[in-house]
Amino acid sequence: MEELRAGVEDVALVDHHAHGVVPGELDRAGFESLLTESDAPIPGWMTQFDSPLGFAVRRWCAPVLGLEPHASPEEYLAARVSLGVAEVSRRLLAASGAGRFLVDTGLGGGIAELAEASGKPVHEVVRLESVLEDVGRSGVSAAELPARFQEELSRRTAFAVGIKSIIAYRFGFGFDPRPPGSAEVVRAAGSWLRDGAPRVADPVLLRFALWAGVERGLPLQLHAGFGDPDLDLHRCDPLLLTGFLREVAPRGVDVLLLHCYPFHRNAAYLAQVFPHVHFDVGLAINHTGARATAVLAESLELAPFAKVLYSSDAWGLPELHHLGARLWRRGMTEVLSRHVDSGEWALDDALRVARMIGRDNAERVYGLGPGRC
Incomplete structure (x- = not known):
């Protein structure tokens, strides 16, 4: 147990989905x-x-x-x-033991502040819906919007390591899995722009942005399961993505299902049967607290271990960056030690799996090799 705990503690985690911290006092x-x-x-x-x-x-x-x-x-x-907020952030981020953070900037910035507070490399993940909404507010016409969006997406992702969609929030996963036609996109854009380009929720525009993200070729993150109250949870079951995942498979793009609770077993099934699908249980680790070990154990029941990643989904509070890591380390130690103590697993295998999930899988998927600073 002690050797396993020490090995898990030693993993410099790649937090593959997080957000920035609130800079001011609360x-x-x-x-x-x-x-x-x-x-x-x-x-x-x-x-x-x-x-x-x-x-x-x-x-x-x-x-x-x-x-x-x-x-x-x-x-x-x-x-x-x-x-003071600066010292609190410094202490908690250091205590997390994270070696890298991949930040979804859809909630607004956070990269520079997180990098300064943590002293670790921070990489951007670009949110598709945010880019589309920015283009929509730029005075673009409906006919111009498809090309302008793709140009802006290319510009914004020039140095990004991934792309994210929150189609689960805006519509749910029960969408037509195929790319929409050009005329269909222009019609939907016309209606949206006439309404003043509010928060994009039209399923045609959401599909258009999603497929533009696939064509960009970067790893694609999709929020699934539990989250803010503006989603309909029953429409966020990742099993509803099965048709889309089949469509994406020939494109060579990795799809990463984020959080997934309470559908994490469904996500594990998808990761088991689709080579390009990966998942995490990030948000649930913090919010289940003392029961996080049980959620982690369930997430490891079926999926190949090369398909599971660590994330905190921390937003606002550096406490959440620290807790995600602390509860993950504690949970992994407890789950893996049971396998080792029972004789089902060798200790070396347990340590290797902890490194895979905590760091190695993310480095492979996002191309975060030693030369990536």
């Missing part, structure tokens, strides 16, 4: 709002500290800030204020 309401996926005000009769994630913050983040484990919310927030 009051209690602001802090607690980032401990939930809900966008509604927190009722006065409850606190987000009384949640699996809230308990995990008090257990695992408090010692990093110089407090005893399970410090009260008041003590924890007071320590944050005393240390």
Whole structure:
């Protein structure tokens, strides 16, 4: 157990899907709002500290800030204020042991700040819908939009390591898996632009952006499963992507299903049967807290280990970057030690799998070799 724990701790994780940190100070309401996926005000009769994630913050983040484990919310927030946001970020990001971060900039920037606070390489993942919405607000005509979008996508991804779509949020996965026709895209663009190019939710435009991302050839991340309340969870089951995954297979593009809870077993099946499909359980690791080990164990039941990646999906709070790593390391140690102790696995194999999931698979998929700074 100790040798396995030490080996897991030694992995310089590649956090293949994360976001930036909030640069300013937060009051209690602001802090607690980032401990939930809900966008509604927190009722006065409850606190987000009384949640699996809230308990995990008090257990695992408090010692990093110089407090005893399970410090009260008041003590924890007071320590944050005393240390200052820059020091809090520095400590928690360092404690994560992450060696690289791949940042989805669709929520706004974060690359420079995360790189400075962590001292580690940070790479961009470009969100397709954000690019399309920017083009739509630029004064483009419906006829011009397809070419202008592809030009802008090429420009924005020149140094990116991947592309992401949130079609799960905007429509769900029950879309026509084939690329839309040109005339169809122009008609949909005309309606959208006449409405002032709001948040893109038209399934034709979403499919157009998605297939433009496939043609770009970079690894394609797709949010699946649990997330913000503006999605319909039953439409975010990755099994609904089966037709699309078949269409993409000949293109040589890797598809990475993000988070996937509570459909992580379905994602594991897809990773098992499609060579180009990979997945993680990132968001669920933080939000399940003490039960994260069970989610990790379920994610490793079926899929080849070369198809599973680590991510935190941390956004806003550096606590989430740290917790994603801490709960992953703890969970992997517990799951793998059971296999080793039972005689099902050799210790060397368990350590190799931990390195694959924590670092090696992401380095292969995203081309993050030693020469990539």
